Amino acid sequence: MEEEEEEEGVGLRWKEGLRQKASDAFLRQQQAVPNLRKLVYGSVVQADDSEDEEQELGGLFRVSRPQTSKKYQANAVDSSRFHPDTSHQWDQEEMLNSIRDCFVTGKWDESQDAA
Amino acid sequence: MASQGLEYDGCNFFRQRLVLSSLSGKRVRIRNIRSKDDSPGVRDFEASFIRLLDKVTNGSRIEINQTGTVLFYQPGLLNGGSVEHDCNTQRSVGYYLEALLMLAPFMKTPLKATLRGVTNDPIDPTVDMLKTTALPLMKKFGIDGEGFDLKVVKRGMAPGGGGEVFFSCPVRRTIKPVQLTDPGKIKRIRGVAYSVRVSPQMANRLVDSARGVLNQFIPDIYIHTDHMKGAHSGKSPGFGLTLVAETLNGSFLSAEMSSTPQGQGDPSLPEDLGRNCAMLLLEEVYRGGCVDSSNQSLALLLMTLGQQDVSKVLLGPLSPYTIEFLRHIRDFFQIMFKLDVQKPSEDERKGGEKVLMTCVGVGYSNINKTLK
Known part of the structure; x- marks a missing residue:
């Protein structure tokens, strides 16, 4: 009976990671999130708190997972660098065209004048 | 209590x-x-x-x-005055300087800091980048005047360090609220290609490859080559590139890359580094906004501490660091920003989504500043 339960526990472990992976992907694409306010001030913080810290094995030993997601975030490198979106291929013409009008050499609005 | x-x-x-x-x-x-x-x-x-x-x-x-x-x-109390500090070489001077930039305007006496250590490394914003982006940004908030300076006296690359930086900043009683909602178009690109304890030719190779990418957008590109020698070159060899795009309305977007520190992974090739750095600048232009991604938190802090008036700043996508900073501002100052996402229209070719940040300042006044 107990063995069965344990096996089930192991079998279901992939699901825990799944949730974290999904939320990571969510954070990566945060540019596209319409309810930015909720992302910044709301739900994300609570989601982190709900995770269990440790599991006990046989009441004597503790399973220590130093790099669980929450701890990893809490002790990550403190740097203000914003790493670029790897899906952007800056050698593609399409990508280059997407920013043409950011430069004075690009197209100007009707209301504005280059002079 | x-x-x-x-x-x-x-x-x-x-x-x-x-x-x-x-x-x-x-x-x-x-x-x-x-x-x-x-x-x-x-x-x-x-x-x-x-x-x-x-x-x-x-x-x-x-x-x-x-x-x-x-x-x-x-x-x-924030005291200021003349300070000398040997920064630990595990992180570059930029790590320490980012914090000093935030504190300096609120000191009792103007800060004159001499920081020694690593001036350029791949983890933190380098001194060159902060000089060209953070200082003009602070000027918009009314932190200006004589004695507002940041210069690299000696350059020191990671891991050895041996560089020296001088930073001085005047004090202000209050911070001006700002309305930075339109960055304007990019009129020119400037940059610094630096090299120490390697062939001075490295800097020229960096410039050539970066130009190759950027020339298809704009002809007005000038990248200064800076080769420091002897006592000014620090303890480790290395090179790197900082690029800054300046817009008509005086916003600065920047990107930078430094060579891999000696003995930590594959050595970098100047051609690759120059090209990749140019592409990073294009990424930064794509993100856009009036403040570049590494100075977002500085801008938000100065908005928070402004007079009790509305401040608006247009930013590119918020970096994870900035998002955490917003949460901390809420914890410490009970200020929440209004965040409006501005989606680009179909036919516009101006990069990705932008966020308009709006807040009312807390009316912070620098009680430390001595009256004269």
């Missing part, structure tokens, strides 16, 4: 917490600093940061437990 201060877990966003604590006067306790790590507790560079903070303040109380996993900080 009415307030028991704020509590946080872990060493991430260490500087944000201590800086905001110093400005707001709220005590802060940080627990579980690398408590599960093989070498627990604060690292040398964090200890060095705490010492720097102790030097620029008067009457701060700092307690660290024996293992270094718990830090208690009770801020004192």
